[in-house]
Amino acid sequence: MRVKTPEFWYTNNDDTLNIAAQALRPLSFIYGLSHKICCKAKKPYKASIPVICIGNITAGGTGKTPTALALYDLIKDLYGDIRPCFLTRGYGGTERGPILVDLERHKSPQIGDEALLLAEKGPVIVSANRAEGAKLAENDGYDLIIMDDGMQNTRLHKDAHILVVDSRKGFGNGLMLPAGPLREPLQAGLKRADIVQIVGSGKAVMLAESTLHIRAHVKPRGDWEPDSSKPYIAFAGLGHPEKFIATLEECGLSIVGWHPYPDHYRYEDKDIKYLQNLAAQHEAVLITTEKDAKRLPEDMDVEVLPIRLDWENKEPMIALLRDVIES
Secondary structure, eight states, X not given: OOOOOOGGGGOOOHHHIIIIIHHHHHHHHHHHHHXXXXXXXOOOBOOSSOEEEEEOSBSSOSSHHHHHHHHHHHHHHHOTTOOEEEEEOOTTOSOOSOEEOOTTTOOHHHHOHHHHHHHTTSOEEEOSSHHHHHHHHHHTTOSEEEEESOTTOOSBOOSEEEEEEETTTTTTTSOBTTXXXXXXXXXXXXXXXXXXXXXXXXXXXXXXXXXXXXXXXXXXOTTOOOOTXXXXXXXXXXXXXXXXXXXXXXXXXXXXXXXXXXXXXXXXXXXXXHHHHHHHHHTOEEEEEHHHHTTSOTTOOOEEEOEEEEESOOHHHHHHHHHHHHO
16 A cells, blocks of 8 residues: 655654654664665676666655656657667566566556656666666667666666756655655765756755756646636645646646545546546546556546646756767
8 A cells, every 4th residue: 555755754843853753763774774785785787878867866756757758859859860768667567577568568557657658758668677677678779778767776877867856845854764755865866966857946955056957847738728617626646746736726727626645546446436426526527647547447537637847958968968878
């Protein structure tokens, strides 16, 4: 069973920190120690093709998958002849791989929702063992790997790291799991990042002037035309679902119901019937995210919010690609 993100991870209230986070700090110490031992014990596989990792150092969603999709488009724009592929572990799916995703055959219970989204853009390899996934990419003749998540994965060498951070959440209370949201020590993650990408207009992320960072924004695709005259009931299973509802409200939609679920929530028949009954009672339209739609029945009547990621200044990303690809 998946759980919702603990509120105390992102609070500055000292009392809350003392009660909840401090009680979990011994477990955070053990987590951090095991991570350090793991990093030193394993020698990563160095692929013959470049590997660009898009990751984060906090648990929960920050915008990695939209970044991976945008990076794929940028690579194809700059280097039309290059054959990039995505590499993901297929979070939420049962398939361990390595396998090349086939949209005709694979569904979210097997490979997860993120792999399905990526596969609509380009080739995707799902592999719990990232090194084995990279070997499959080499054998299949791909020229570059875009690794969606896996910044803390020690099996595969990365030629570049893009660290994605949510501008409103930042790094939370600065503590490691489970007392806080950090997957690794903050300074270690920042030191390894070639670019820190801050998603959104929030001001929770404070970085040293020497840290190369860019700002990006996730927004609805330009071809999306919602019916603002209708009421909507929104639902989503995300790490930070409040971002989804905020986007809908910014689009001017009338939201008469809002139902957040845990991240990567696997909807059951009872959930779907409940949402459909609510929509019927309010004569409303159900609306959800692209990721959630991959975990719903294909014949379910639901509107999907299509999104894209735009960089305020993509020149640093272009420079990174040139350095990785042309060096």
